[in-house]
Amino acid sequence: MQLTDCMQFRTMSAVWLQLGQCGNQLGLEWWQLLTNENAAHQESDRYPFFARDGKLSALCVDSEPKVIRKLQKQIKKGVFRDSNLILGQSGRGNNWAYGLGARLCEAIRDEYPLGYILSVTVAPHQAGESPLQHYNSLLSLSWLQRYADGILLFHNDSVLKRTAALLRNTTAAVAADTQPHISFSSMNTYIASCLAGLLYPINMFKTGSRISMGMEPWELLRSVCPNPTMKFLYTAQACKRGTAFWDSLISSVVHTLPRESASGQPHFSTSVLAVARSNQDNSFLLSQNSVLLKLKQAYRCVTWNPFPVDCWIDFKNIIDPGHHSHSLTVCANHSSVIDLLEWVTEKAQVMYKAHAYLHWYWKYGCEEEDFQQAFDTLQSVMKDYSSVEH
Template sequence: MSAMWLHVGQCGNQIGKEWWQILTSEKGLHAEADRYPFFSPDGQLSAICVDSEPKVVRKLQKQVRRGSFRETNLIVGKRGRGNNWAYGYHGLHSASEKNLLERTMESLRKEVERRDCYYGTVLFHSLSGGKGAGLSSRLCEAIRDEYSLGQILSVTVAPHQAGESPLQHYNSLLCLSWLQRYVDGVLLFQNDAVLRRTAALLGKKAPVSDMQPQVSLSAMNTYVASCLAGLLYPLKAFTTGSGISLGLEPWELLRSVCPMPTMKFLHIAQACKSLPCLQHYSTSVLAVARSYQEDTFLLSRDSVLRKLKQAYRCVPWNPFPLSCWTDSLNIVEPGCHSHSLTVCAKHSSSAELLQQVMARAEAMYKTNAYLHWYWRYGCEEEDFQQAFEMLCSVADDYSRLGE
């Protein structure tokens, strides 16, 4: 069962570059059988890269040297989308540039037809940009309509709370509501949290207490990609008797951690020297341990799961909140003494993000700030009202997890 890998916008393609560099490096995809979830039968990547400007996509194409992107799957336009959800969602009104949505869906259809089985799409994007938020929202809607039986897993990056664009709160509000409607699960990375985790891994500290540590964007993207590799790289447990990977990892992840359709937002972290002490309640947790001493880890499995259950404050009403996958290969840091523990959890901190997005978007909405840019490109008041209502309901569900 194979997946399509769809990268949209600058952020989605930059993370895609790090993701494919890990998978196509000399240390990645050791077994030919592990190539199945990522490559078409002709040896080219099952990836589609979309952006309204060519720079980032062409850079990705050049730097992923051992992976071959199909030229027709590199879909670029000639102008940006102004960091505007409505512009990205509805697209250009001019017929001079063929619609990015149509070109992407055509490439997706052809890529699906090359495989013997289609099970879903993994979408990489951000919440803040015109393409990452707007075009991705429209693509989720179109993919759900065209392939209703397939699943959609979104890898979503939320912007810094301090601000990256004056329109980011509107864009995040609308995109989150579309994700809630059309996808099956959202692996949510918040830039502020990613920056702190990356800084901790690199051993960097903020120069002043009220300032963020200095970490490059590339390092942050590498951290996100390594978390994804820890979760989604093929495991022996999901291979056939002949050892061929079916690419079940993304969909088994959804089954294990995201079974409830009303709550789809998931959080990922790599456990380094210690487990986090969360102030939030978790309904479900998946730990993926990769170590050359796989058998040794299994001997201490019960102890690790007890610590995870305590650290992630698993709700008492779920009798089986923890799942654990193990494998002997650590793709991020291969070697005879390497090991990693990647944890994916659904916990109540999602309520805080949703409430922050709604509060800031509502403050702007009440003063009619920047709304003319959304009306101009086809957005309507109903889009905002439905988004506020939907996210308010979801935030309430997450807030009550510990009850």
């Protein structure tokens, strides 16, 4: 998975745009969850995802046909609009300058300046997936900072650890000291579950007739992006069947939360959104104040925000249908993004000064100005996050 603006959403009617191999592989898991016949979806919840003719409100774009063809086969037949599947016959060589994501994000912003763009973005493993990944990450992140309103940022390394921990907790056959095999599909399932926790219709945003208006992505932006220059969002989730122990779910959510930078500076959150879903269980209401206080402390919310933690509650858990289950999904505007931005900037700077691989970018129209703007943009983001008082 390369870092790319994988899925993007805009309003007022929502369009779900999937880009490239990563975006469409993630989209496969997302639509499998959303079209699961065992989930007992209410007809009133279909609006944010389906058009009136029953087709998904999704655009799938890839320079190679393999992933989208697989998506067509595995998702319920007939729900994708054929004209919304845009395919090429050759790849883009993991080259940002030859790709589509950033350009489409820029074009959407130009065409719909008043619309909202929420991007779901996956950062590659730090160990390396491509010799060009540091350039690609630098340029992708800077373009998203300029043109998106919010960025749900997932790291392959942290998603891998989270998925492995979940597998250990649910599979008795896996020994505690054994590293289970984790597929990209399992990692994408976890990300899709996080997205469903945040974006599936919530009762509080429905009309009096209980029709979903699809406001969840835009209310999320309002809650966790109070400062328009700080838009990188950290998301974690915990789920449990049986009796709800919300303290245990909190512990699981914050277990992998980055607490401080490599230099020892404590990380903080400008704002936090907690989404609690529980199948016919009002236990969260009984412990809501305690839960929110613990999240405020764990995420080190800034003192200048008088209402740093927002909370949504729904009495249906789409993430684990058919069981007495509970989920807690937390999305925070968290300063740990500085760690990634520093890593990407430093690695890209070393390569750039050595003129490594730059001819591949000049070949497809990229210019020195694009790189300089990208470096300046990420430096500005790091400065903004660093200057906010805890």
